[in-house]
Amino acid sequence: MRTRSLGPFGVEVLDVDASRLLEDDDLPGACLEALEEHGVLLFRELHADDAVQAAFGRRLGELVRFPAYANPEVMEISFDPANPNAEYFASNDYWHIDGAMDAIPAKAALLSARVLASEGGETEFASTYTAYDLLSDREKADYADLRVLHTFEAVQRRAYPEPTPEQLAEWASRKVREHPLVWSHASGRRSLVFGVTASHVIGTDSRELLDELEARATTPDRVLRHAWSVGDLVIWDNRGLVHRACPFDRTEPRRMHRTTLRGDEPIS
Numbered sequence: 001m002r003t004r005s006l007g008p009f010g011v012e013v014l015d016v017d018a019s020r021l022l023e024d025d026d027l028p029g030a031c032l033e034a035l036e037e038h039g040v041l042l043f044r045e046l047h048a049d050d051a052v053q054a055a056f057g058r059r060l061g062e063l064v065r066f067p068a069y070a071n072p073e074v075m076e077i078s079f080d081p082a083n084p085n086a087e088y089f090a091s092n093d094y095w096h097i098d099g100a101m102d103a104i105p106a107k108a109a110l111l112s113a114r115v116l117a118s119e120g121g122e123t124e125f126a127s128t129y130t131a132y133d134l135l136s137d138r139e140k141a142d143y144a145d146l147r148v149l150h151t152f153e154a155v156q157r158r159a160y161p162e163p164t165p166e167q168l169a170e171w172a173s174r175k176v177r178e179h180p181l182v183w184s185h186a187s188g189r190r191s192l193v194f195g196v197t198a199s200h201v202i203g204t205d206s207r208e209l210l211d212e213l214e215a216r217a218t219t220p221d222r223v224l225r226h227a228w229s230v231g232d233l234v235i236w237d238n239r240g241l242v243h244r245a246c247p248f249d250r251t252e253p254r255r256m257h258r259t260t261l262r263g264d265e266p267i268s
């Protein structure tokens with residue numbers, strides 16, 4: 001697999017087309033290895049359709065199923081009112097880890113661009129491994145045992161700052177999830193767990209520290225921004241990155257297709 005660097009992290013894969021995704025026996029292993037090392041893999045204008053995208057996803061791991069969609073292995077991300085999750089995509093423009101409210105978050109995601117807005121709508125990534133590495137030794141010691149509450153309400157409050165009583169009641173009925181701030185991965189690496197789902201540090205009422213750590217990890221020099229062309233496929237390591245969508249006109253019919261690899265490592 002020939003690659004070139006995309007910036008602070010991430011690589012573009014130069015010599016893979018859609019047919020090689022399904023036919024090259026060495027490719028899945030090489031991709032998983034590159035994902036662990038580089039965080040993001042970009043396949044420019046690959047034009048893999050849903051069947052190919054899902055089939056390649058299955059070669060990389062077990063897929064999460066989304067029964068609400070025509071192809072349950074491919075979630076459509078759009079603000080089309082007919083999209084069953086349109087309301088929940090409203091917070092995609094805040095830094096987040098996919099599935100941070102789950103016991104085990106997704107391992108990785110494959111995202112392809114099908115219809116693009118006339119401007120904006122780029123996807124940005126920042127490394128949560130780097131976020132940990134930026135801490136001083138003193139901070140690493142001080143934060144080692146901190147725990148953070150992640151809530152659905154924290155997410156929805158950003159998109160709907162003046163919720164109706166019905167929205168508040170619905171949010172309060174959702175699960176909450178406690179995670180350590182520092183994720184000690186099976187690989188031996190450490191990352192910080194923050195983002196829009198993080199409500200507050202347990203034992204405080206504040207998300208001040210969470211905001212500060214997020215700001216340090218997402219300065220422009222540490223962010224990989226991908227400006228999409230139709231047909232691009234990006235795979236990212238959801239365990240070591242946060243991501244967000246850049247603003248665009250939400251009345252335009254932008255549509256992205258996501259295939260999600262089931263996680264196998266709890267945040268601990």
Ligand SMILES: [Fe+2]
Nearest residue numbers: 092096097098
């Ligand atoms: Fe996401």
